[in-house]
Amino acid sequence: MAKILVLEDERAINELVALNLSMVGYTVAQAYTGAEALALAKKEPFDLLILDVMLPDTDGFTVYEKLKGTPAIFLTALGETADKVKGFERGADDYIVKPFEMTELLLRVEAVLRRTQKTEEHYRIDGMDIDFGAKTVTLDGRPVDLTMQEYSLLEVLVKNRNIALSRQRLMKEAWDISFMGESRTVDVHVQRLRKKLNLGDHIATIYRFGYRFEEEP
């Protein structure tokens, strides 16, 4: 699983980002100053940097330049265009403006890692094995026949595991449907997934909200 370095001087935000990332299975290192981040990066390479733009000792762009080659997502409190341009000009992979939604950040992390091909290739739990490359699922070694909709839904749930996703969010991310209409379709597909993959324990229903894939039910 990808290794991610979070550089943010606000302890509360740093912890928040780190907690969310580790919850979905990433390995996370935390730094509060530019110097700390550079020291950590010297010891081990990272697959992705999450950098705050404004830091007490330097700025996120400088750290990014020094760690050239590692993809980065910038966190910025400034909604100002100039800063975005500055980020992209120097080759940032993405940026996100505070205040941001955590699921939004996770999706962007996933997208950048997919672009740089650092995403996980398999996910295994109990007897189930998802091959993200081939988009196939096996249960106890036997292939399971899933429709494309079912597979997409499972992938979104697993990649955001331990975090509840609303029905609307699931429809948007799994099937790219963003209208606010009948979201009960999600329920039908979740029922099928639970049945086909014996996931009754792992896909939890969150009352009046949506679903959560739980590693430890």
Place this chain on the structure above:
Amino acid sequence: MKLRQKNYLISTLFVAAVLDICMLFLTLPNIFTTFSTLKTHAIGEEKALALAIDELFEKTDAEKRQTVLRGFALFGDGDTSFSVGIGDEQWIGTEPAPAALEPGQIVWTSENGRYALSLADRLSDGSWLRFRADVTDAIRRLQRQTYGAILLCTALCFAVAAALYGMSVRINSPIDRLAHELRTPLTVIRGYAELLERAKLTPEQQHSAASYIVTESQRLGDISQKLLTMSDARDRAYSPERLDLRELTDHLKQTYPTLETTIEWEKITADRALMLSMLGNLIGNAVKASPPDAPVQLIAKPGEITVVDHGKGMNAEQLAYVNDPSRAKNPSIRSGLGVPLCHEIASLHHAMLKFTSEEGKGTTATVRFSR
């Protein structure tokens, strides 16, 4: 007002510069297009070139021909001339060969106003193949296009800047700073609330999430308080009264137990709420900069109040900022709204606020009253 106008001018010029950079990047694809045009032109001349190469190599060698064609496809064009050489140092053509050329390396040279690209490749028999293409005309054309685009954009930017200036768009005002200040607590509160709502957390994690929400809500409260005081200092006619500094500082000691006072100036005419806010801010900053339990001094002499700490001090950049927050260049100096607010309150009382500081030794804030 003068200062504010200067701010507009600086920010509009800044916008112009940023737009300029954007446009430069927009013209970059043009350059690539031109290179691919060079490539297309080359295909038409492929036949003539193949004949020339046949003559050159006596007998046709498929691989050599391919390499030459590849090179030509890169550089060839109606208004470029190129030369091909084979062997170690031999160049066919009039231009001298560059001294050292690695296989696959493209060398860019410009001399006497002429531009050339050189490329070397190693063939299967171990011999070297070199090209040199004169691309002067192609480059001139590119330069004309790029400069033209930049000139046009600069003109556009200045038009926009002038319009903005005319409209007196406020950039970098205390309100902007406030909006920025709000983002961190908002991100934290929203993020941890989302976690509590959607994630399965351990009791410890739940507790820490909840306490982050509480702390950051307090911060929101502080910001709102500061904003209110600031708008008071701005808009409301302030109500000065005869104040006893001793009573005022005793009140502050309840919030800041490490405060020590030397009062040689007792009666002052000032707005009580604003005075408390300013002194509270200065003392609060001093306490924050000091090691825990280290004393902070407040000394009141006729016409002057100083707050002294022996904490970590400030560097030159931070010092310049706190002495004139309107000229903040580096946004990473986060002093928030406290210091700008203190300046507002000081000027309302016809006083000057000045900081002196030495890194590692401490900071002194002086409020000097003119009457």
